[in-house]
Amino acid sequence: MPDQLDATNASAPQPDCSLTPDCERCCGLCCVAPAFSVSTDFAIEKGPGVPCPNLTNGFRCAIHDSLEAEGFSGCVAYDCYGAGQRVTQLTFKGQDWRRTPAIAASMFATFMVMRQLHELLMYLTEALKLGPAEAVCAELQLELDQIDRLTQGNADALMELDVAARKRTVEALLLRVGQAVRDEASRPPP
16 A cells, blocks of 8 residues: 555546545545544544544554454445545645644535435436336436536535535435336236
């Protein structure tokens, strides 16, 4: 693993709405921004904005190959859905919180919002694959496009978003998709 964020990648943000994490293009945001408590998922207590003691100077996990054995199965299950690289490379234009401590609090808070938006994008993307009724499909795509546009905002704009309202909208759409899929499955074959 590299000892620091790759300067070529960090200085040249690329449009990337991938919902797959790319840790090479992130600065360890999932290891710093969220809090976790001692549990079956985490061996230690960690507050929000506090780097995990297993995070290296190169923004990698020192125990990545033995997370479960070390008591960090929560890290194995966690998925940022690509929010980490989006915040690092696009929102903060390749900067990182270690080299620019003044942005740390904003970067961590932005990551927590972006992660929620990326999760919604993942749900909408997966729902579209189910081939629901055409009317629902159009609404899913519209909501996906709107959320994707929101993720392109700056940190201040992202922090002002009403993510709970977006979640309610997506939940209502997903309930309709579920009903459409159940209706289709219950129809007798022609």
